[in-house]
Structure formats: structure tokens, C-alpha cells
Amino acid sequence: MSFSLDSLSAVELSKLIKSGGVSAKEVTEQAYSLIESRDDKVQAFLELTEDLAFSAAQKIDEARAKGEELPALAGVPMAFKDNMNLIGTHTTCASKMLEGFESVYTATCVQNMLEAGGIPLGKLNLDEFAFGSSTETSYYQTTKNPHDLERVPGGSSGGSAASVAAGESLITLGSDTGGSIRQPAAFCGVVGLKPTYGTVSRYGVVAFASSLDQVGPFSKTVEDNAYALQALAKKDPRDVTSQNITADFISQLTGDIRGKKIGVVSSMIEAKGVSEETKRALRKAQEHLKDLGAELIEVELPHAESAMSAYYVIGPAEAFSNLSRFDAVRYGHQAKASNLGDQTSHSRYEGFGPEVRRRILLGSYILSSELYHEYYYPAQQVRTLITKDYTDAFEKCDVILMPCSPRTAFKFGEIDDPTEMYLSDMFTVSINIAGNGGISLPIGFGDESGLPIAAQLVCPAFKDADLLKVAHALEGCYPKVEVAKIMKAGE
Amino acid sequence: MKTLSEVFKKYEAVIGLEIHTELTSLDTKMFCSCKNSSTDPVNQNVCPVCLGMPGALPVPNKDAIKSIVLAGLATNCDIEKNSMFYRKNYFYPDMSKNYQITQGPVAFCMRGHLDLDVPTKAAQERVDIDKEEDGSYIAHIGITRIHMEEDAGKLNHIGGVDGRIAGADHSLIDYNRCGVPLIELVTEPDLRTPEEARLFMQKLREIFLTIKISDCSMEQGSMRCDGNVSLRKRGAKEFGVKTELKNMNSFKNLHDGLEYEIIRQANVLEEGGQVYQETRHWEPSNKRTVVMRTKETADDYRLFPDPDLAPYDLSDEFIDSVREFLPELPDQKRDRYIADYGLSKQDASELAGSLEQSSFFEEALGDKKEIAKSLANIILNNLAGYLNAEGLSISESKISAESISELAELLSSDEISSKQAKDVFAIMIEEDELPRVIVEERGMKQVSDKGAIVELVKEVIAKSPDQVQQYKDGNQKIIGYLVGQAMKASKGQGNPKLINQTLREELDKL
Amino acid sequence: MALTSDDARRIADYARIAVDEGDLGQLADYLNNMMETLAPIKEFDLEGVEPTFHPIGDLTNVMREDEPGKSLPIELALKNAPQTSDRYFRVPTILGGQE
Ligand SMILES: [Mg+2]
Numbered sequence A: 001m002s003f004s005l006d007s008l009s010a011v012e013l014s015k016l017i018k019s020g021g022v023s024a025k026e027v028t029e030q031a032y033s034l035i036e037s038r039d040d041k042v043q044a045f046l047e048l049t050e051d052l053a054f055s056a057a058q059k060i061d062e063a064r065a066k067g068e069e070l071p072a073l074a075g076v077p078m079a080f081k082d083n084m085n086l087i088g089t090h091t092t093c094a095s096k097m098l099e100g101f102e103s104v105y106t107a108t109c110v111q112n113m114l115e116a117g118g119i120p121l122g123k124l125n126l127d128e129f130a131f132g133s134s135t136e137t138s139y140y141q142t143t144k145n146p147h148d149l150e151r152v153p154g155g156s157s158g159g160s161a162a163s164v165a166a167g168e169s170l171i172t173l174g175s176d177t178g179g180s181i182r183q184p185a186a187f188c189g190v191v192g193l194k195p196t197y198g199t200v201s202r203y204g205v206v207a208f209a210s211s212l213d214q215v216g217p218f219s220k221t222v223e224d225n226a227y228a229l230q231a232l233a234k235k236d237p238r239d240v241t242s243q244n245i246t247a248d249f250i251s252q253l254t255g256d257i258r259g260k261k262i263g264v265v266s267s268m269i270e271a272k273g274v275s276e277e278t279k280r281a282l283r284k285a286q287e288h289l290k291d292l293g294a295e296l297i298e299v300e301l302p303h304a305e306s307a308m309s310a311y312y313v314i315g316p317a318e319a320f321s322n323l324s325r326f327d328a329v330r331y332g333h334q335a336k337a338s339n340l341g342d343q344t345s346h347s348r349y350e351g352f353g354p355e356v357r358r359r360i361l362l363g364s365y366i367l368s369s370e371l372y373h374e375y376y377y378p379a380q381q382v383r384t385l386i387t388k389d390y391t392d393a394f395e396k397c398d399v400i401l402m403p404c405s406p407r408t409a410f411k412f413g414e415i416d417d418p419t420e421m422y423l424s425d426m427f428t429v430s431i432n433i434a435g436n437g438g439i440s441l442p443i444g445f446g447d448e449s450g451l452p453i454a455a456q457l458v459c460p461a462f463k464d465a466d467l468l469k470v471a472h473a474l475e476g477c478y479p480k481v482e483v484a485k486i487m488k489a490g491e
Numbered sequence B: 001m002k003t004l005s006e007v008f009k010k011y012e013a014v015i016g017l018e019i020h021t022e023l024t025s026l027d028t029k030m031f032c033s034c035k036n037s038s039t040d041p042v043n044q045n046v047c048p049v050c051l052g053m054p055g056a057l058p059v060p061n062k063d064a065i066k067s068i069v070l071a072g073l074a075t076n077c078d079i080e081k082n083s084m085f086y087r088k089n090y091f092y093p094d095m096s097k098n099y100q101i102t103q104g105p106v107a108f109c110m111r112g113h114l115d116l117d118v119p120t121k122a123a124q125e126r127v128d129i130d131k132e133e134d135g136s137y138i139a140h141i142g143i144t145r146i147h148m149e150e151d152a153g154k155l156n157h158i159g160g161v162d163g164r165i166a167g168a169d170h171s172l173i174d175y176n177r178c179g180v181p182l183i184e185l186v187t188e189p190d191l192r193t194p195e196e197a198r199l200f201m202q203k204l205r206e207i208f209l210t211i212k213i214s215d216c217s218m219e220q221g222s223m224r225c226d227g228n229v230s231l232r233k234r235g236a237k238e239f240g241v242k243t244e245l246k247n248m249n250s251f252k253n254l255h256d257g258l259e260y261e262i263i264r265q266a267n268v269l270e271e272g273g274q275v276y277q278e279t280r281h282w283e284p285s286n287k288r289t290v291v292m293r294t295k296e297t298a299d300d301y302r303l304f305p306d307p308d309l310a311p312y313d314l315s316d317e318f319i320d321s322v323r324e325f326l327p328e329l330p331d332q333k334r335d336r337y338i339a340d341y342g343l344s345k346q347d348a349s350e351l352a353g354s355l356e357q358s359s360f361f362e363e364a365l366g367d368k369k370e371i372a373k374s375l376a377n378i379i380l381n382n383l384a385g386y387l388n389a390e391g392l393s394i395s396e397s398k399i400s401a402e403s404i405s406e407l408a409e410l411l412s413s414d415e416i417s418s419k420q421a422k423d424v425f426a427i428m429i430e431e432d433e434l435p436r437v438i439v440e441e442r443g444m445k446q447v448s449d450k451g452a453i454v455e456l457v458k459e460v461i462a463k464s465p466d467q468v469q470q471y472k473d474g475n476q477k478i479i480g481y482l483v484g485q486a487m488k489a490s491k492g493q494g495n496p497k498l499i500n501q502t503l504r505e506e507l508d509k510l
Numbered sequence C: 001m002a003l004t005s006d007d008a009r010r011i012a013d014y015a016r017i018a019v020d021e022g023d024l025g026q027l028a029d030y031l032n033n034m035m036e037t038l039a040p041i042k043e044f045d046l047e048g049v050e051p052t053f054h055p056i057g058d059l060t061n062v063m064r065e066d067e068p069g070k071s072l073p074i075e076l077a078l079k080n081a082p083q084t085s086d087r088y089f090r091v092p093t094i095l096g097g098q099e
């Protein structure tokens, strides 16, 4: 075979397939051989779906042979976070609770990617039920950061980020409730987008916090990400919160951002917890933006700090309720017990890991009538203030630049206090609270750690096309994102 | 204390109802597009949404919202334009998500009321109110709210006695009903007697049948009623401790369950005891209520706005478009019957209070306004009596509107007497024959020939010298006896009005 | 006021999650710790601020038509159920053991 998935973007690969340079079958074969050699180390995949993949590849090759027009991402190897239903696969949410659970329907986001021509390679690891920032809480396996196998890939969509960084998949889907796409993308040095809430259907994605969850793509390039979003952003009658999006995300990627106003939140970039190398990288990014002809404008988000409190009130509260359905009656791990009450509580004790149990209990407590007005209601009021902060800031600028994660990927076991772990989301949660779009974009490697560093760009609601446009221009100032070096070593 | 009247001398009962009605007229469930049907095989109408599969999301049924708005308009509620769905979190295996989607403090319909015409007999239970001359009164019953929610699945308890949950070894779940659109109406605690509660439920049912949102079958459980009851001493302002009563799945059970519970509470209080806040189950076969569960503290359902669903901001156009579907309601119909047909209030109210009866009445009436009173009489007395005794509905009986109409014509034109009408009706049922044919064949025509009646009357006067004397001495009432004798002599075919009139004329001639 | 182990047990009971007696203290600590961390939420001046219960977008009156769609075939409906009986889902005694 004269092609290498490692050196191609999804868009380039699809063009190659359409031109007959390579068949979807060959692509699928190469993807699985890469997985075979790399996933032992990375452990991103929870399940491989060769049957589905090869039958999708065959359909594409047949359509091409008949001269039919192929969809935008025809033949692109893809994989999905294992909290997304795909009929014919298991959907475990990386939890013992759903061990062996077989999807009985397909999530709209997955369906949209398949209709765009994706080859479904399999399902990817995550923090159990997406509660976490390191993918360490998976019941099944520990996904490694492809840039340093001693380090976490971030979370909760750790498998989705790692798989792209390792060159196993070209596009993956993740879900982001408080940073679960952007932070692992930052840790793994790939592009990760959390679109504006309502852009992508949540139908079929196992809910964590319904008002915060949003699905988005991981990819090596911003262009790939824009193509993926174009396929994902469709109004879904099965999700009440899904919006009618008419934007064209692809045609905006001209590289010309002259006159664009970029808001900079210096207080965040220069914040105490942010590592020095991250600060330096972000200052450098500002220089690049200026060189591209953009205008830098200082903006403030006075309530952003309170976002953490609001997030840890709203998130667990909604999660508690969303996870009540796991009662071992219609599905799920079932403990042996002689009566229903014991069966339910023992099944949930055995089926859920400690972090999931903790958050459910926290949420249940927060929603109790005595705390509803003390915590839950005020948190939703604070949400109004945070949203207004962004609205005010976006009167002055088109896109805001801020850190994504205060630091680069940490080592396994390095953070064992749950409340300290929660701080990895400090720059990402406010965007979920307000609902805006946010993207994590690699801006080189740390001059101390040698690990990927990311910038986070944020856009006003439903201006994701602007976000991709600026990210695409900034991306051009850096060397092309490559598959993690150690992955290629020894092959 | 053994009877309501004893209790009500000293205590006042405060009753509120919670009435759940399934919107059986809709084709699909509340939040998914599964069929809304109660007759399909077990777990036939289930999907990821109503089974609470991971990742599934609810989408509200537009017609369900139209139905509840219609219900609100029909019960004098304010329609709240801005309301939301909430989640009520509790674990029970018939509720697949372990939360019920319902509404929060603001429901689609708020602050409504119904006015009950409490007729003479039913009015007897109430002792603290000024009544009309005929003993009836009107009760104004407030409706707190009507909210939209989803029904739960059905549990079958296996291994116990009579399918009861206590003592069952295991339970089987059918989720066909899970997610069926349900509206819950909550009344103000304005009801004071079991009869008022029964009449409220009857009236509400008729309204819901009229606006066609449900089949309102209490037997099938598509309309279900729980009652909250407490007692307080007459004159007291404070409410007593209330109990919640379940399983009152017929009008009779609703009345009898409340009656039992009121007397039970009165006896507890009389003995110096305490009524506990608890849920009690009415057992019709044992005629008693038993404790289902006690409530030490109020349930904490972790109610919060459902983030999967959009808030509502109903437009005037939407509400007006629903209003267009509002048919003539029982109260309006009653007033029309009085104004247009001259029916008595009681007859009009009774007829209009039953969609089945009033539809039948109007079909039989056609444009023959002049037979309205006779027709009302026949429907409310003869037909209703027969249907009651047989346990039939009008549509189940073989009596046609045409034949009832014909019977009413015979009666209103004095061709037959009401006594004869009753006989003809009985024959109509027996022999499936038209009234005119029956009358002809049996020579049952009412004798209205003046000459014949004068002969009859003269004979009776001649045979009853004593009674005639009494009449002459001023005993007007005795004329009843003489009319009876004349009717007898006519073999029931004499026109009673004419006989009465002729008797007076002849007696006065003496 | 700090939660005790007993409070933690009640919260766990409500959420239907069994707990080891030995873990109750730790659980209470976690909840107390979190409530303290989240306390700033109570310190804002929120007078007159409307809550945002629902996220952004065109989000009012979203409904579907009352038109039947596909339900799940019974095999799929029951596929993941730990216990079934004929076409039913099955659970052990609901009241048993809780007298
Ligand atoms: Mg209810």
C-alpha cells in the first residue's frame, strides 16, 4: 500500500478514496493494523467493530464503483466514545453497570457520522459515565497518553483524544459536559471542539448532565473538525434542545482573519495555577494572532470563577436524576438479592464505581428540598450571570482566547483527591454553563515538559463557524499536528 | 357515630380530590411516538424513550398540550402561557426512568372551578347551607390546577393473594402504559360531602367526555380518583389531619369510601384519638379503608425543571385555536334546554349532565320542540330506569332514538297517558316493536273523548256516594280517589287530565 | 451544619445506593467538603436575577405531532433485561424483606 493514514488528514484521505487512489477496504485494513500495533500501548478502544467497519467500507467501494457521488467523509476511519449508542455494539460507559449492554438503537450523532461516510472502527474508553478528567475511572482499562505512556490522556473523552493522537482513528466523537472534549484534546495534542449547546443532537448519548452535555469531534486538523461538525450539526426531532443550524463551517476556513477581534482574558492566562510554559505558549499565540492581522482586545469575565461552583451543583444534580434509570430492571448489572429494594441498591453499589456513586449522592443531596433553594436555584441564577458575562464580552470581540487546561497532562495517580481533580476543568466549565462553543487547539509543545499545550478559543452562541475560522488561521502558524512520535517508533 | 348525619352535626368534612385522566383519545404517548393503546400484547408499545434506555430523550406530544389546554378552558381555568416540565424523582419499577416527568409550581391550567347542581336527594348530606325550595343547592368547587404528566407502567404481582403486592413473590412489568399522557386535576379542599365529591367527579367526567380527550373509563383506570379527607369541628378554621384515600374506582366507591373514612375519623376523634397522616386503601368488598403507608415526613421528590425539555411560552393564537374546539359544555346545554324547550331545571341539568343522554335526547327530538318535555321524561325515567337496572349504556340497548321519539309524540299529544307510556316502553323492550304499532294492536289509546269520559265519571259518582258527600263537605283531596276509580273503570286508558276536569264539573253540578 | 454518617446513610438510601458502614464517615466528609467548596454559590448578590434552567437556543414550545412511529420489537426491548418472564420484565418481591 502506497498510502499512510499517519500522514493524511480525514479530508485528504476522503479525496484520495473518491479519486480511486485507495479503496475504503484498504483504509479499513490499515486502520485495524495500526490499532493492532498501537492500542496495546494506548488502550483507547473498549470494543472493535470489524464487521460494521468492513461492511461500511464495502458499501463505499461499491458506490464508487457504480460512479455514485460519495459523502464528504467517505471512507474515513472513525470511532465513538463508548457513551454513544450504536446498534450492533456494546455501550458500556466504561462502567461495570453496563458490562455486556447491547445498544438497541443508534445515537443521532453516530448515525450522522456514518451517513457522512465514516468507517466505524469501534468504541472508545472514557471516565466511567464521563465523570472525570483523566479516564482513570474507567472500569475496564487505563488509556495512556500517546505522547507519554506514563501520563493520562485527560478525560472524560480520553479514549477519543488518545485514539486520534495515536493515529488509530482520523475522527472520533466525544462528549463535553465541563471540558471533557477540550481538556483531553489539549493533553493529547489534537483538535477538540465542543460546539455551542444545541448544535449536535444528544439523542442516544448516555446523559451525564442534560443541560451541559454536548457532542463534538476530535481530529488532527481544524478542517477535519469543520467537516465533522458539518455532518453533525443537523436538527434532530428526537432532541428538543437540538437547533436548526444553517451555518457553513467549511467555506469559512480561508486563513484570513484580518480585522477579527480576539478577546483576551489576561487574568485567566496569568492566573496563579497556570504553568509558566502554558503562559508562554499562550502569549506566543497572541503574537501569532496579531501577525495574522487580528485585533487583540482585553475582556473580562467577572463571574467565570463562580462557574466551578455552579458546575458542581448543576452537573451532579442532573447526573443524579439521569442515572436513576440504572436500576438493574430493564438492563444493567444486577446484584443477587431477595427483594427489589436490596436488588436496586446493591446493583447500584456494585455497578457504579466510587466517583460515580459520589456524584450521584452529591446530586441527590443538592436537590433535596432543604438545599434546592440554597444551592440549586442560586446556581441557575449564577448561570444567568455567567451567560451575561459572555454576552457582554462578545459585544467587544468575535472570539475569546483563554487557557484550556492550567497545565499539561499529569501522571497516573498524581492527583488522587477528587476535589483537586475537579480543578483541571477550571477554564472549561464556564463555557458549558453558558452554552457557547469552545475549541481546544494544539499550540506546540511545552518548553519544559515537552508535552502538548493547547489554547482554548470561545465563540458566541451559534458562531461556531467563526471559532473554526480563527482556529484554522492560528493552526497555520504551527507545524502540522503529527501522530505521537512514540506510536510510530518500532513499527 | 354510625352515620354521616350524626357526624355532620358536630364535624365538617373537608375533602379535596386528585383526579388523573389518561388522554386516551391521542394516538401516541406523551414523550415518544409509541402507540397509545391499552389493548395490545404486553410490552408491544415500548421504545428506547419510554423504556428509559440510556441516551433516549423525551419530545412532547403537541396534541397532549392542546388537550390539557382544552380541559383547562372547559373547567374555567386560567391558561398559564409560561410553564415547564419538571422531574419528580422516585424509585419504582413501573416508572422506567425512575423519575416522572410532570409539572412544577406552575401548571398549564390554574385556578379553575366547577359549579355543582346538587339535586334534592344528594343535597340531604349537607346540613350547613341554605338550600333552594326543592332542597337543592349549588356548590362552587375550586380547581387548584391541572397539570400534564406521564403515566407509569403496569405491575402484576405474582404469588400473593388476589394479585396483591403484599405477600407477592415477584412482580412482572408491562411498560405499554408507561409514558401514556396523563392530566392530573387537583381541587381546592372545597368539597364537604361524599355526594359533592361524587357529583364533582361525574361532572368532570362528562366535561372530559364532551371535549373528547379521554374515554374516562373508571373501570379500565383511564380516569382515577384519590381523595384527601380531614375533619374539623363545625366553626373551626384550622384544618384537621388528612388522610389520602386510594382505589375509589367507581362513583359508588368514591362516595362510599369517603363516607366510611369520614365516619372512621369522627370515631377516632370522638374517642380522644388522633388521625394520622397516611395513605389508606378503600376495600369495597370489606367496606373499609386500610392503611397502605404512613407518612412521617412529606415526600422529598427532588423536583427540578427537566433540562431535556423546553419551557413553554404559549401564544394567544395557540390558545385561541384550541378554544375553537370547545364544544357546548353541560352547563351551557342545561341553560339552553331550559330556555329553548322549557324543561325544568332538574330535568335539564340531569339530561345535559350526561353526554350520552343529551346526545340521544337531541337525536330523538329532531325539530319537534313540542315533544321535548315528554321526551325528557321518558329518557330520564323510563329509559334511564331500564338501563340502570340492566347495567346497559344507551348504545348497548336496542332502543332507537326514532322509537323513543315516537313514544314521546304519543305522550305529548295526549294519545296515551304516562302510565300507558310506561307500559308501551316495557313492551318495546320485550318485543322490539314500534310504539304506534303497540298502541294500535293493543287498543291502548288514551280515551280523550269527552262524551265517553262523562259517562265514566257519572258511573263513578253513582257508585261512590260516601266520597261524593265528603267532597261536598269540603274535602278536596278525595277527588284523587274518584279519579283513581274512573281510571280503573277506563282500564287505564282514560285521559287523567280530562277525567279530573270532568269530575269537578259533574260534582259541582250536583 | 455538617452532615453526620447517619445523614449520609439517608442520602444514600434515597439514591438507592448501598453503602458499607465503614465508608459512611468518608462519604459524609466528601459531602461536607463539597458543600463547603460550593458555598460561594450562596454568597452572590442574586436579588432579581432570573435562573437559567434551560440552556440557550430557540427553546420554547418544542413539540412533535401526534403521529405513531416505530416501537421496539420485543426481542430488542427485553434483550438486556437481567430477568424476564414471557414478554414481561421481572423483579423480585417489592415489599418482601422490608416489613
Ligand atoms: Mg401526579
Ligand SMILES: [Zn+2]
Residues within 6 Å of the ligand: B029, B032, B033, B034, B045, B046, B047, B048, B049, B050, B051, B179
Ligand atoms: Zn415509547
